Amino acid sequence: MMKRIWATFxxxxxxxxxxxxxxxWNLILPIALVFGLAFVFSGTGQPLFKVGxxxxxxxxxxxxxxxxxxxxxxxxxxxxxxANDKTVTMRKVGxxxxxxxxxxxxxxxxxxxxxxxxxxxxxxKLLQASGGTALTKENVTxxxxxxxxxxxxxxxxxxxxxxxxxxxxxxxxxxxxxxxxKRLNAxxxxxxxxxLAQIFSRLLLVVLVTCIVFVGTNLFLHFTxxxxxxxxxLVLVLGSFCLISLSLVVTARVSSEELAGGLxxxxxxxxxxxxxxxxxxxxxxxxxxxxxxxSPLTHMLSxxxxxxxxxxxxxxxxxxxxVMGFMSIVFLAIGAVMFKWxxx
Amino acid sequence: MQAQGATPNAPIMEVRNLIxxxxxxxxxxxxxFVVPQxxxxxxxxxxxxxxxxxxxxMEGITxxxxxxxxxxxxxxxxxxxxxxxxxFQSTALQxxxxxxxxxxxxxxxxxxxxxxxxxxxICRLQxxxxxxxxxxxxxxxxxxxLALALVNDPAVVFLDEPTTGLDPQARLxxxxxxxxxxxxxxxxxxxxxxxxxxxxxCDEIAIMDHGKIIxxxxxxxxxxxxxxxxxxxxxxxxxxxxxxxxIPHRVLDKVTQAVQINTADVNNTLSELxxxxxxxxxxxxxxxxxxxxxxxxxxxxxxx
Numbered sequence: 001m002m003k004r005i006w007a008t009f010x011x012x013x014x015x016x017x018x019x020x021x022x023x024x025w026n027l028i029l030p031i032a033l034v035f036g037l038a039f040v041f042s043g044t045g046q047p048l049f050k051v052g053x054x055x056x057x058x059x060x061x062x063x064x065x066x067x068x069x070x071x072x073x074x075x076x077x078x079x080x081x082x083a084n085d086k087t088v089t090m091r092k093v094g095x096x097x098x099x100x101x102x103x104x105x106x107x108x109x110x111x112x113x114x115x116x117x118x119x120x121x122x123x124x125k126l127l128q129a130s131g132g133t134a135l136t137k138e139n140v141t142x143x144x145x146x147x148x149x150x151x152x153x154x155x156x157x158x159x160x161x162x163x164x165x166x167x168x169x170x171x172x173x174x175x176x177x178x179x180x181x182k183r184l185n186a187x188x189x190x191x192x193x194x195x196l197a198q199i200f201s202r203l204l205l206v207v208l209v210t211c212i213v214f215v216g217t218n219l220f221l222h223f224t225x226x227x228x229x230x231x232x233x234l235v236l237v238l239g240s241f242c243l244i245s246l247s248l249v250v251t252a253r254v255s256s257e258e259l260a261g262g263l264x265x266x267x268x269x270x271x272x273x274x275x276x277x278x279x280x281x282x283x284x285x286x287x288x289x290x291x292x293x294x295s296p297l298t299h300m301l302s303x304x305x306x307x308x309x310x311x312x313x314x315x316x317x318x319x320x321x322x323v324m325g326f327m328s329i330v331f332l333a334i335g336a337v338m339f340k341w342x343x344x
Numbered sequence: 345m346q347a348q349g350a351t352p353n354a355p356i357m358e359v360r361n362l363i364x365x366x367x368x369x370x371x372x373x374x375x376x377f378v379v380p381q382x383x384x385x386x387x388x389x390x391x392x393x394x395x396x397x398x399x400x401x402m403e404g405i406t407x408x409x410x411x412x413x414x415x416x417x418x419x420x421x422x423x424x425x426x427x428x429x430x431x432f433q434s435t436a437l438q439x440x441x442x443x444x445x446x447x448x449x450x451x452x453x454x455x456x457x458x459x460x461x462x463x464x465x466i467c468r469l470q471x472x473x474x475x476x477x478x479x480x481x482x483x484x485x486x487x488x489x490l491a492l493a494l495v496n497d498p499a500v501v502f503l504d505e506p507t508t509g510l511d512p513q514a515r516l517x518x519x520x521x522x523x524x525x526x527x528x529x530x531x532x533x534x535x536x537x538x539x540x541x542x543x544x545x546c547d548e549i550a551i552m553d554h555g556k557i558i559x560x561x562x563x564x565x566x567x568x569x570x571x572x573x574x575x576x577x578x579x580x581x582x583x584x585x586x587x588x589x590x591i592p593h594r595v596l597d598k599v600t601q602a603v604q605i606n607t608a609d610v611n612n613t614l615s616e617l618x619x620x621x622x623x624x625x626x627x628x629x630x631x632x633x634x635x636x637x638x639x640x641x642x643x644x645x646x647x648x
Binding site: 010015178187342 | 403404405406422425426428430432434435436437438439440441445448449450452453454455492
């Protein structure tokens with residue numbers, strides 16, 4: 001069994017590596033994206049312009065704007081924060097991930113701002129100009145998280161998602177359509193052996209490519225890295241495994257490249273929007289946040305950012321790891337049961 | 345390279361009341377036959393006769409609607425997959441892999457396999473081993489696909505229309521290969537459109553039409569059973585009208601206007617033709633062929 005998996009893994013990997021145009025594209029695209037964004041957001045930094053609000057009589061969805069005149073200021077994105085999330089949110093102010101936290105409950109009346117944040121400074125002036133009950137200032141310190149630090153796991157994750165879903169999905173559909181799977185079906189190779197070989201081959205390649213891109217761009221951009229590289233690597237491997245498994249479900253029976261493309265687009269675009277690739281899902285409608293939890297990419301990015309930006313350990317990201325592990329098993333089982341060698 | 349596990353001439357494969365129905369087509373309608381070990385068994389028929397469906401059910405690729413297929417007395421399963429070699433009508437391979445890499449890959453899928461050198465020698469692939477498999481000519485590609493079908497030193501080899509699309513020289517070369525495999529006591533199941541191919545390679549044939557077997561036996565015995573005459577062919581221009589009235593015949597081809605006369609008494613027919621002033625300069629006398637047999641049985645051209 002292992003011999004057949006290894007042989008199929010090796011043959012598929014050779015095919016991928018020798019397809020220079022595809023290989024090149026897999027390397028160039030993420031590098032171009034990371035550098036492009038680093039250039040666009042360099043200098044001004046363009047942090048997320050957000051203010052967290054702790055107030056009475058507000059839901060997890062809406063801010064109680066009557067609690068203080070400042071909350072009616074235009075062009076600021078106020079989002080509700082639960083009182084027990086205060087410490088976490090203060091850390092975000094320190095890291096420049098949000099610009100200010102205000103607690104406008106009558107017995108509190110504080111705000112937290114990072115003196116080193118240009119945006120925080122502007123928002124503070126707007127607070128002072130808004131009138132209403134004066135809030136007590138609390139300084140928060142912390143190293144700034146540039147947008148590129150925040151977005152780089154998103155870009156690499158997005159590239160990985162496309163590579164896993166389209167890379168494996170299209171290959172299987174092509175094999176099925178051309179009759180290659182039919183030929184393999186006439187050998188002792190089983191469906192699960194074939195699928196595992198495809199998964200491992202793509203896994204090795206995407207992990208390798210992502211590591212090369214990460215290390216290469218890091219040499220120039222010096223990403224913030226508070227946690228363990230090994231843990232980040234583990235997240236990368238498990239996330240990729242989960243995404244590849246998902247592609248097996250989509251393409252288990254499809255033999256038309258057009259249909260496969262449509263189905264994969266149907267899957268990847270919502271994942272790209274809802275998984276926090278480009279912007280944080282914090283402050284979005286709770287239904288959107290719930291929906292985003294269905295995407296494996298959400299859990300991968302959330303774990304990667306927690307490691308890179310907050311220095312999270314395995315315990316802190318255990319929920320994301322368990323969810324990705326569970327999803328992988330479910331996707332793999334469905335993909336193997338539904339798998340068809342032939343087109344009819 | 346010796347087939348093992350079956351007594352010589354004992355059935356290596358048995359097909360019993362095989363039926364395959366698709367939603368709108370009854371592709372195979374109750375087919376029965378046995379394939380003795382060590383022979384070349386031909387399954388013949390026009391497009392849509394059900395021969396590829398039958399052979400794919402025997403290969404385990406297509407599931408029958410009902411019926412039974414036995415390999416060495418057992419339903420086809422893991423043992424069959426390990427001991428069967430299959431060459432489909434058309435097979436795509438992975439991109440960017442050489443002939444050597446494809447052979448090595450397929451060899452590693454089987455518990456037992458032939459040494460690469462032996463395989464290369466059998467199929468005469470020495471000159472193409474390190475060439476991209478997708479850049480071979482038609483004949484070279486068929487030889488490589490045959491090598492893939494032989495990697496596991498199979499007891500039974502399925503060849504589904506292996507020479508379709510090949511030029512005459514490549515076809516003759518392929519026949520040589522098939523004969524060399526036969527000489528190694530392998531059982532071969534061959535489907536083909538080409539009657540000459542079946543006649544030259546097959547020890548036994550089954551002719552299919554409309555999903556059923558309409559004739560089964562050795563080519564010689566089938567011809568002897570159905571024909572006691574020979575065929576005289578001559579151009580229509582050499583066939584006088586007076587002769588046409590007296591001698592039963594049919595016009596074979598509207599372009600060349602060849603005339604065919606079936607007769608058991610050649611001397612008498614030739615005398616009659618000469619007596620009506622027919623020119624015998626381009627006259628040909630040939631024995632009956634499998635093509636004639638097929639037309640006789642179905643009323644259709646084999647490649648219709």
